[in-house]
Amino acid sequence: MYSSIYITEISKSDIDSIVDITKDIFEFSSFRVDKKVLDIVGKENVHKVSLGIIENSTSTFVAVSGNKVLGFLSWVFDGNISGIIFRDYYRIKLFGVAKEHQRKGIGSELLKYFIGYVHRHKGHIIEVSTDVNNIPAIKIYSKFGFFYTSSFSTLRLFKEDFRSFYNDEFEVIKVNYDRELGDFLKLRSRNNEFVGYPIQCVFDDRVEDRLKEEILRKYHKSIETNINLFRVYLAYDRVVPIGYGVIKEDFSLSSLLSKIANKYICVYRIFDLFVDKRYRGKGIAKSILSRMIEEIPKPYDFVEVIIPSHNYSAIRVFTDIGFGVSHVMLNYAR
Numbered sequence: 001m002y003s004s005i006y007i008t009e010i011s012k013s014d015i016d017s018i019v020d021i022t023k024d025i026f027e028f029s030s031f032r033v034d035k036k037v038l039d040i041v042g043k044e045n046v047h048k049v050s051l052g053i054i055e056n057s058t059s060t061f062v063a064v065s066g067n068k069v070l071g072f073l074s075w076v077f078d079g080n081i082s083g084i085i086f087r088d089y090y091r092i093k094l095f096g097v098a099k100e101h102q103r104k105g106i107g108s109e110l111l112k113y114f115i116g117y118v119h120r121h122k123g124h125i126i127e128v129s130t131d132v133n134n135i136p137a138i139k140i141y142s143k144f145g146f147f148y149t150s151s152f153s154t155l156r157l158f159k160e161d162f163r164s165f166y167n168d169e170f171e172v173i174k175v176n177y178d179r180e181l182g183d184f185l186k187l188r189s190r191n192n193e194f195v196g197y198p199i200q201c202v203f204d205d206r207v208e209d210r211l212k213e214e215i216l217r218k219y220h221k222s223i224e225t226n227i228n229l230f231r232v233y234l235a236y237d238r239v240v241p242i243g244y245g246v247i248k249e250d251f252s253l254s255s256l257l258s259k260i261a262n263k264y265i266c267v268y269r270i271f272d273l274f275v276d277k278r279y280r281g282k283g284i285a286k287s288i289l290s291r292m293i294e295e296i297p298k299p300y301d302f303v304e305v306i307i308p309s310h311n312y313s314a315i316r317v318f319t320d321i322g323f324g325v326s327h328v329m330l331n332y333a334r
Contacts (some may be wrong), residue, residue: 002065002314004065005056005063005064005065005070005106005109006063006064007061007062007063007064007109007110007113008061008062008064008183008307009059009060009061009255010054010059010060010061010062010072011061012062012063013034014064014069014072014076015051015054015129016109017068017069018050018054018060018062018072019050019051021069021096021098021099022047022050022094022096023331024098024099024186025096025097025098025102030268034097035155036065036158036316037156037257037302038069039303040169040261040265040302041257041259041260041261041265042260042261042265044071048256048259048260049256049260050094052259053074053093053094053181053255054072054074054093054094054211056076056093057074057075057076057093057094058075058076058077059074060072060073060074060075061110061114061117062093063071063106063109063110063115067096070097070098070099070101070106071096071097071098071106071107071110072094072095072096072110073092073094073095073110073111073113073114074092074093074094074095075090075091075092075093075114076090076091076093077089077090077123078090078091080218081201084211084214084215084218085125085201085207085211085215086124086211087124087125087206087207088118088121088123088124088264089123089124089125089201090118090123090125090127091126091127091128091200092114092126092127092128093111095107095110095111095128095137097110101119102136107140108140108143108144111140111141111144112144114126115144115334118261123310125201125204125206125333125334126146126333126334127149127200127204127331127332127333127334128141128146128202128331128332128333129152129200129329129330129331129332130329130330130332131303131327131328131329131330132151132327132328132329132330136213138332141332141334142332144334145334146332146333146334147332147333147334148330148331148332149200149203149204149331149333150200150203150305150308150309150310150330150331151308151309151310151328151329151330151331152198152307152308152309152314152323152326152328152329153302153306153307153308153309153325153327153328153329154305154306154322154326154329155304155305155306155307155315155319155323155324155325155326156302156303156323156326157293157302157303157316157318157321157322157323157324158301158302158322159296159300159302159303161303161323161324162293162321162322163320163322163323164209164290164294165283165286165287165290165308165320165321165323166283166286166290166291167282167283167284167286167287167330168285169237170235170237170242170279170282170283170284171211171235171236171285172233172234172288172290172291173233173234173236174231174233174234174291174295175232175234176225177228180234180241181227183201183234183241184234184244185224186241187234187243187244187274187276188220188224188244188274189242190276191216191220191272191274191331192213192216193274194212194215194216194222194312195308195311195320196307196308197216197219197308198306198307198308199215199216199219200313200331200333201215201333202215202216203308203331204263204333206333220272220289223246223271223272229248230247230248230271231246231247231248231292231295231296231297232244232245232246233245233246233247233291233292234287235275235284235287237279241255242276242278242279242284243273243274243275243276243279243284243285243288244258244269244272244273244274244288245272245274245285245288245289245291245292246256246270246272246273246275247268247269247270247271247292247293247296247303248268248269248271249266249267249268249269249300249305250267250268253267253269253304254266254267257301265301266298266299266300266301267300267301267302267304268293268296268302268304269303269304269305270289270292270304270305272290272301273285273305273317275288279333280313285314285317286317286320286321289317289321290321293321303323305318305323309328
C-alpha cells in the first residue's frame, strides 16, 4: 500500500497536516471540551486546542509516506516528576492517525518508535490518558504492554447551574495572609491523602508510597510558595481550623480558550479541597466550595476540577452544588 514509511521529528511544514488530522479524528471530549464550552468558544476553531498541545510538547514524531503525514505522536518528558521518583518519566500527550490510514499498522509503528526512543534514552515510565470510550486506543496501548492505573473525572460548573449550600454551624472565611496563614499551613500539613489528587504516577504500584508522599508535599509546597496567587478559604469550628479550599484562575486554559474564541474566556480551577476526617459528612466541603465560587472576583465562564474517578464522595460534593461530569479519562502506564 505504501512505497515507504518513515518516522521522524516534526517540522514546521507538518503542522497544517497534523491539524487537519485532528479535525477529522478527535471527538471534542478528547480535548476536555463539552457542549457548553463549545457554545462559549465557538465550534469553528476548536481544533486549535490540538495545536496548543503540540506546541507545548517536548517533541512530536510523525509517520510520513511520500511527503504525506499519515499520523503523529506528541509527548513530553516531565523533569519535575522524574526528579522526585528517581525514574525518567514520559507522557504521551496526543496521538492519532489519519482516518483513511487507520487499521494499517501506522499507529503501532509510531508507538513502537516512541517506546524505542524512551528505551534508548534510559527512560523508565511512559504514561498516557485516553477517553473512557476510546476502545481502539485502549486496545493498542494494551497490545504494547501498557496497563491500567487509574481514572480521572473532569467536572465543570457553569454559572447558571450553581446551587449554593451552607452549614451555618461552621464559619468559612477567605484567608488573610497576615492572620490565618498559620492555620492554613497547620491544617494543610495534616493532608497526606495523595490518592485524592489527579496525578497519574501516584497510582502506579511501581512508585513507592514515600515518593508519592513527596510528590504531594512538593505540590503543596508550590501552592505555599505562590500563596499570594491563590484564593484560600478556611472553615472553622469556633477557633479550630477544620477544612480548606484553594482556587485560582487557570491562566493557561483561559488563554488557550480565549485565543480560540477571539474573546476573553475566564476559567477558574479548584486546586485543593480538604476537610479534617472528624468533620466529614457535615456539608463543610460544600460550604467551602460555595463561598469560594460566590467570591470569585471577576465574571467567569466556568469552574473546573479534576478528581480521581473512584473518589465518589468528592464527586458527590461537587455535583451537589451544580458541577457536571464533562468526561472520564482512563490512565495507562508502561
